[in-house]
Amino acid sequence: MPKAAYQPAKASPVVRNRSAFTIRLWSVRHSKFLEKIYLALAAVFLKLHPLWNFIGYSRAEKPVMLVEKAVKTLLFDCRMCGQCALSDTGMSCPMNCPKSLRNGPCGGVRPNGNCEVEPDMPCVWVEAWRGAQEMKSSDNILKVQPPVDHSLKGTSSWLRVTSDEAARKQTENEGVK
Numbered sequence: 523m524p525k526a527a528y529q530p531a532k533a534s535p536v537v538r539n540r541s542a543f544t545i546r547l548w549s550v551r552h553s554k555f556l557e558k559i560y561l562a563l564a565a566v567f568l569k570l571h572p573l574w575n576f577i578g579y580s581r582a583e584k585p586v587m588l589v590e591k592a593v594k595t596l597l598f599d600c601r602m603c604g605q606c607a608l609s610d611t612g613m614s615c616p617m618n619c620p621k622s623l624r625n626g627p628c629g630g631v632r633p634n635g636n637c638e639v640e641p642d643m644p645c646v647w648v649e650a651w652r653g654a655q656e657m658k659s660s661d662n663i664l665k666v667q668p669p670v671d672h673s674l675k676g677t678s679s680w681l682r683v684t685s686d687e688a689a690r691k692q693t694e695n696e697g698v699k
């Protein structure tokens with residue numbers, strides 16, 4: 523293709539600028555604080571397990587999912603994948619990676635730490651590493667994340683984590699008896 527005379531400066535193939543990531547970047551910078559909130563919330567949800575059981579997890583799903591979606595969309599640009607990895611990824615949502623990498627970064631990070639696909643966007647995995655360094659569970663960033671199960675999209679991670687943890691505790695208690 524012949525080279526055109528006019529080459530726009532600093533053009534991005536995706537029209538987004540840094541201000542679109544302000545809250546997401548704030549969340550990564552405050553990962554330690556958000557980790558504490560998350561752990562407290564997870565403990566409350568686990569205490570409420572008998573209530574979720576009474577109501578029925580499937581009946582509780584919609585209202586809880588709507589609250590989860592509102593909070594996490596605001597703070598993390600959450601895509602509601604249904605298998606939240608934030609506590610392992612420095613409070614940087616991996617689903618914001620244009621390649622949807624659950625284990626990153628890819629080899630295309632720019633020298634300034636931005637994404638090769640969206641040059642104006644800080645690489646979510648570079649941010650994940652930064653955020654993880656501040657967290658108590660900083661080694662979790664080294665975990666290999668399983669592939670995304672797309673059938674869980676749009677469901678509540680909060681309830682899933684709660685019910686998995688309750689089942690794990692029950693098995694543990696039964697083993698002790």
Ligand code: SF4
Pocket residue numbers: 594598599600601602603604605606607608615616617618679
């Ligand atoms: S990992 Fe999934 S659930 Fe967690 S913030 Fe990202 S899209 Fe939302």
